[in-house]
Amino acid sequence: MLIGIVTVQLSCKTESGKGAEVTVSTEIATADSTWEVDFFDDFNSFNEDHWQDQRIWVNNEFQCYVPEGEYGTREVSDGSLKLKVIRLEEELPCDNLDKHGEQHPDTRYVSSRIVTKNRREFVKGKWTARLKIHNNGQASMFPAWWLLGAKNNESPVQEADENICWPMTGSGEIDIFEHHGDHHKDRFTTGAIKSEGECDKGDWWSMRKDFPATLDEYHEYSVEWEGSDLVYRLDGEEIYRNEGQGDKYPEPMFAILNFAKITDSPMEGTWVMEVDWVKHETLK
Template sequence: MKYSSSIITLAVLVSACSGPVSEELVKQDNVAAVSGWQVDFLDEFDTFNTENWQDQMIWVNQEDQCYVPDNQFNTREVSDGTLKLRVIDLGKKRPCNNISKHGEKHHDTQYVAGRIASKNRKEFIKGKWTARLKVENSGQSGMFPAWWLLGALNNEAPVQEADETVCWPMTGSGEIDIFEHHSDGGPDHYAARAITSLGYCDGGDWQALMLVQAATLGEYHDYSVELLGNDIIFRLDGIEVYRNSKDEDQFPEPLFAILNFAKINDSPMTQNWTMEVDWVKHEVWR
């Protein structure tokens, strides 16, 4: 049996003062020393792993772009160990087959983009989600890249399991936004929030539990959220920037992850937009 040097030193000191130290005591100290966050899912984007992710084609928030699958138009490229999600201006409007949760078909648009989800692939109850990512040329009008979580019982497309019947943002379909860049606030900032359910379908408070945080978005940062008990803790590069504590458990359900780049208004694009993701991981506390 091996023990850390600090524990061996502690055992020797205690033994010298008060007699032999039991092996059970050393075991307990050793367990305490190694407890903490342990990785149970990691994707470093060497390839696009369909056991971890699927493309998600959906129309939400009246967004102007059309999500397309299979890296069409280079909107979801995996190369050189990173994932690149892009909004691309095709220069000419084309039909879009994205459907809203109310059954509306997206209008024709010249903009296409990438969106992936770990729905029905990697879903976890609580724990810690982290993504290392950057967004180039932030602050351009209409930009809306995001890294976020959604309840696994959500009833929006694709519906693939019989229990996916819960409307947003009711329990089972709750939302946590780890990183969202709204360009209308200018460059180099992002929002992090937990959506407060108002108790009915489509009833969500976006503002009550929101942090707006400065960051140099063109450089890589680690954006994470921890769910421990009833606490929701947001971190930037490992440093706590916001904590939400309540008496009740707001997110008891399994959550899946989403990465997407949207366009939220009809402003013309002066260049293509890219969110580059180095890795995504989930950890469990043990």
């Protein structure tokens, strides 16, 4: 960030009546500040230096997250990433565990969830993904693009400081894009999860809001820290703001892309979230 130095001279009198001058300098961000890209993935391949699979059972989801794109659940082709929910012919055992160690029941649905956890983690800045949803609006469809604090204690735990429960500071959650197919066809939800100060207790509703978008067309979905606010943008235009919440998320955060199925209702075809690129930027 380009910095301007502002110098202020203050005059005052001492007890002896003599004058004194005090010079104060402070740094402020100037209008010349620019965003600098420090992470970019355009999915010409699946880069394991950027992403890893995360196989965890949450939100009473019906699908099983499988590794390495098994059953065709993760595909990189023609310059984009495709994450898919696929219905198998029969139920199979699922080895996904929830945060309390409970194993997922047998299921016929499989999908993919990838994260930049311990690959690319950043404090604040701006995260953006360009993505679209195929066959959107079906009941129980739940694709998402979101952030989680890097000290989160959910699997895979790979570093000693990954010991903070959701959604406490260090394990906070910011949802940039979620599509709830049960409720709307061409709408998505964005906003932060407010911590209620205890493990597993978060306010899902007061800081999130739905917005219209043609989900089967590419759009850019982003969140940025602007002073103490979180600003959400669709194709570069501000659509929502969590005022005063930016400083509630001071931790390094990693990005998540996943496609879940949240009820056992029938599904038509294969569900696909196609991602053109993901990037993080820092203000310089």
